[in-house]
Amino acid sequence: MKNKSNQRTAEAKKEKLLSLLQKHGLNIYDNLDQGKFPQFIIPSRSVNNIVYDKKLRQYILGNASAVRSSRNMSQLRSYTQLAWLAFFVNRLVREGKSSTLRDIYYSSQAFSIDFEDQPESDNIIVDLEAVTLSPREEFHIFPEERSSVFGDLTIEYTVPGYEGKRMNLSDHPDGYLIGPSLSSAELVDTSAELVIAIEKGGLFTRFVEEKVHKKFKSIIVDTAGQAPRSTRNLLRRLNQELGLPVVILADGDVYGEHIAMVIKSGSANAAHLRELTVPDAKWLGVWATDIEKYKLPTIPMTESDIKRIYDLQKDPRYQEGNWKKQLEVFLKLKRKAELEAFSKYGLTNITDKYLPAKLEESKSF
Amino acid sequence: MSKETFSQISPSEFFYRNRDLAGFSNPTRSLYTSVREFVENALDACDQKKVLPDIHLSIKAVDPEQSDPKHYVLTVKDNGPGIEPKHVPHAFGTVLYGSKFGLKQARGMFGLGATMAILYGQITTNKPVTVKSCADEKVIDEFVMLLDIQKNKPVILKHTTKDASKTGLSVSIVLEGDYSKAGSKIRDYVSQTSLITPYASMTFEDPTGEKFHYPRIVKEMPPPPTIIKPHPHGVDVETIRRMIVDTHYQIPAVDNKMIEKIKKELGLQKKSLTTKDMLERAQKRWADLSRPVRTIIALMSFLNVDFDGLQKIRIDDIDVANKKITYWDFGESQSHAIEIDSESSYYKQLANTIQGDTLLTFLTKRFQRVGPTTAEKFCEFAKLKPERRIGSMTNEELVRLADALQKFDDFLAPDPSCLAPLGEEPLSKGIMKFFNPEFASVMQRNASAYSGFPFVVEMGIAYGGGIPATGLKVYRFANRIPLLYDEGSDVVLKIVNEMDWSRYKVKGDPPLVIVSHICSTRIPYKTVGKENVADRPELERELKNALQYLARKLAVHMSRQGAADMEKKRANLYAKYVPLISQFSTELSGKKKEPNYKQLIKMGSEIEEQI
Structure with missing residues (x-):
């Protein structure tokens, strides 16, 4: 039952997007035909227009928007790029094909759309996201994958040619890439009771070896640094659709703390999008206070580390509770520790001692 | 040693x-x-x-x-x-x-x-x-x-x-x-x-x-220069002192030659008269007497001495202002001073003879372009009396005079007739023929002066056309001489390099030529080799003004050129992108036939750029 309804939602989303794109196409067509300069209205993503919504517990865009007009010579090129992308996405979605950010950059050349570099085309993709208020995954555009998942989770593909095919994610010890097929798959069944997101590939492998998925009845996700959107979306679905709590393990520094925060409440870069956050996710560690408590070996912070702390102290999400406290302790220590620091006390120390202790502790926050 | x-x-x-x-x-x-x-x-x-x-x-x-x-x-x-x-x-x-x-x-x-x-x-x-x-x-x-x-x-x-x-x-x-x-x-x-x-x-x-x-490019010669008097801004104390010396009279030495001269002028070659008779005779013939003779007769009258007596003393100073004559008596080996009787008819004669012209006359006669009205205004400015005899002025007053001559702003600009600039037209023709540029402009500044020497700056600018785009090149001339060596230390180069050319829409290595011509009665060369001109502030100012004027002209040309280029660029852009937009929107909207976008391309190229 549940799967059916999910499928219907996905289908509805696709139809909604296609009709939106067609509406834009008609608008452009009519303008041209009437000798008028067509234009796009794009919600502004400038810093002034990004605000934190306490109710949604994430960043959202304000009401300001910008006009990109074909009448303005300096915007003509980027206008055409955006029109092309709408056209190209329309083909992708209609034909059920997938693409990557890099693939988009190269595909443009076949249509005499000259992007100077990939950042320029990436930026146009974000523009279309903002215009349609849909994430690029709905456009069938994905980043180059690097993030993976492992654990007892059965999925069912929806991508063309694999419809209905099922697969269990504990079959392959290297884990499974969180790519377009996995992202669009239905989550069918799991015996897990917990999701552990971990910042580093090395420790992800160690966790699989140490059978953390069995010991803690968990699904393990490697975020490979700052979690990509498809990974954040998967984490959200595991939490919302399967009701699994999500915990996060990251390096004991300001960047690790922020990786946890972005999974929990999103990033300013994706303020125009929803459904990428896991508001109830818990940051297990490594906290600044853990560094002292577990007597971890440390290295000194760099100047940019310290600057980052000052920057985050201005962020509304770091104004209270443990988030605020940990930043202050980091600033006081001016030292940081990697997840690997636990190896000092043995290779399995992190899974045998630290993880259970933190999971126990997490029940109280 | x-x-x-x-x-x-x-x-x-x-x-x-x-x-x-x-x-x-x-x-x-x-x-x-x-x-x-x-x-x-x-x-x-x-x-x-x-x-x-x-x-x-x-x-x-x-x-x-x-x-x-x-x-x-x-x-x-x-x-x-x-x-x-x-x-x-x-x-x-x-x-x-x-x-x-x-x-x-x-x-x-x-x-x-x-x-x-x-x-x-x-x-x-x-x-x-x-x-x-x-x-x-x-x-x-x-x-x-x-x-x-x-x-x-x-x-x-x-x-x-x-x-x-x-x-x-x-x-x-x-x-x-x-x-x-x-x-x-x-x-x-x-x-x-x-x-x-x-x-x-x-x-x-x-x-x-x-x-x-x-070959000859123009057939008319520029007007030739003439020789002129100095400009008041161009003199210092020493120059004024020398000019005064020419004007006012030195105390003549009394020797046999002078005595002969006096006798001759009074017609006394044959007979000898008493001093008293001689003075009377001099009175009658006063208008015919030369200045040194008048001076000596007047002195004899005040000192009451004859030729012999005059030869036993040395006149040190005739201070007309204070009515005093100071002399050294060789016999007594001491200095004497006597009062001049201002009632005496000789007093005025002596005063006029010794002290030279009045300040007013001195200013109008000895300087260029100073009339009586300007001279009077100047005297008021300098706090000196116009009827003051320049020969009687003290050192301090001379310094004040020189200082005021420099500072007084109402003198006319120096007479450029002693200068021979080429003139805007011949310069412009020369530049056109020589460089065959797309744009050229010339300007001749009004005459100015540094340290008393008048000068005129002429400058030309040429852009594009036959000029290679290898960056700014400066052609320096002084008094119609090309200056080829020691370019780096020249004042013209300094001015040109100090310019912020980007403000005048000139970028990169422009096909740009500057022709600078300085004309002066004395070019302030740095060396005897006459290859580089020193940076006098007056000269710098004129060069800068000329260059800025020309650069503004160039900027106008460049923006016209830029506007034409921009229109072309717009037309190209719309011709390229509008058909693409049309193609994408046709498929996106599900239509079969492309919209009629031709008019939009035309409109696009005609839009005035909004800044």
Whole structure:
């Protein structure tokens, strides 16, 4: 039952997007035909227009928007790029094909759309996201994958040619890439009771070896640094659709703390999008206070580390509770520790001692 | 202790010993400098007599097989007025002999350079100079001469005459030079001279036999300069003191010669009169007496002495303001001062004679462009009485006068009639012909002055067209002479480099040329070599103003050009992108036929850019 309804939602989303794109196409067509300069209205993503919504517990865009007009010579090129992308996405979605950010950059050349570099085309993709208020995954555009998942989770593909095919994610010890097929798959069944997101590939492998998925009845996700959107979306679905709590393990520094925060409440870069956050996710560690408590070996912070702390102290999400406290302790220590620091006390120390202790502790926050 | 000997050296010897100061430091530089000196003399001579110059320059190797540096024959021939035969030996055989000592603009000063070149040629090759001159359209005189360096005197080896029909002068010397190194500079010099002298025709035959001909571009000569009085802004205390000395009278020495003169003027050669009778006689003839005689008669009256008595004393000071005469008595070996009786009829005479002109007269008579009204205003400004006799002014007052002359703003600008700028039209024609640019503009600033010397800045700017896009190039001229060496330290370069060219829409390595011409009765050169101009603030200001004016003109041209380019660019952009948008929107909207977008391409290229 549940799967059916999910499928219907996905289908509805696709139809909604296609009709939106067609509406834009008609608008452009009519303008041209009437000798008028067509234009796009794009919600502004400038810093002034990004605000934190306490109710949604994430960043959202304000009401300001910008006009990109074909009448303005300096915007003509980027206008055409955006029109092309709408056209190209329309083909992708209609034909059920997938693409990557890099693939988009190269595909443009076949249509005499000259992007100077990939950042320029990436930026146009974000523009279309903002215009349609849909994430690029709905456009069938994905980043180059690097993030993976492992654990007892059965999925069912929806991508063309694999419809209905099922697969269990504990079959392959290297884990499974969180790519377009996995992202669009239905989550069918799991015996897990917990999701552990971990910042580093090395420790992800160690966790699989140490059978953390069995010991803690968990699904393990490697975020490979700052979690990509498809990974954040998967984490959200595991939490919302399967009701699994999500915990996060990251390096004991300001960047690790922020990786946890972005999974929990999103990033300013994706303020125009929803459904990428896991508001109830818990940051297990490594906290600044853990560094002292577990007597971890440390290295000194760099100047940019310290600057980052000052920057985050201005962020509304770091104004209270443990988030605020940990930043202050980091600033006081001016030292940081990697997840690997636990190896000092043995290779399995992190899974045998630290993880259970933190999971126990997490029940109280 | 060794005994020192002191001896005077002749000017020739001085310049021989310091020849590197005048641009004769090595064979390369010397060849170039010699060319310059002779060509400039030839042009100056033609300018003075308003003759459209025809200059022929040739450089021939004595032995072409030899390698540089070697001996060259340098010949410069002009169609100027020539030099009278009696002046030729001195003009070319004596250092510091010339016809250019007045206060007006000329390329060279004092005729120093040409003689230096002759001197250099003689030192390096021991060959004489050959001068051919015709000043009367009948006879041409040929002199072959050497210079006696120690005596600063010409030694004529040969003098012949021939019939002739045209005036002109030809000078030929043999000198050690290095054409392989100096060649490019000499060719630049000749071509740039033709740019700044568009009314001259010039031919240059180089040692390889190649001929460079620069025909006349304009047929009118610029108005010639005249000799003028100094401008008040251009004098210092010392100059004023010298001008006053010319005006007011020195206390004459009383010797036998003077006594004879007095007797003669009073008609007393035969008889001798008492002092009293003599004074009476002088009274009657006063109007006919010379100034020194009047002074002495007046003194005799006040001191009440005869000729003998006058010879026993020395007059130290006649202080008319304080009515006092101070004298030294040789017999008593002491100084005396006596009162002058201001009621005496001699007082006024003495006062007028001794003290010279009133300040008002001095200002109007001795300076250019100062009328009585301006002079009176100035006196008020300087807090000096206009009727004040300049001879009676104290040191402090003179300093105040000099100071006020500098600071008073209401003097008219210096009289530029002593200057000979090229003029905007000939300069513009020269630039057009020379560079064939897409855009050119010229401007002549009003005359200004530095340290009493008037100057005029003329400047031209040229852009695009035949100018290569290799970056800004500056052509510097002073008194119609191209300046080719020591570019880096020149004031014009400094001004040009200080400009923020991006403000004038000039970017990258522009096809841009600046022609700067400074005319002055004295160009403030940094060195005797006359290649770079010093940065006087007055000069800097004028250069800057001229350059900014021209740069603004260029900016207008550039934005017009830019607007045309922009329109073209717009048209291209719309022609490229609108069909693409049309194609995408057709598929996106699910239509079969493309929209009619042609009108939009046209509209796109016509939109005024909104800034």
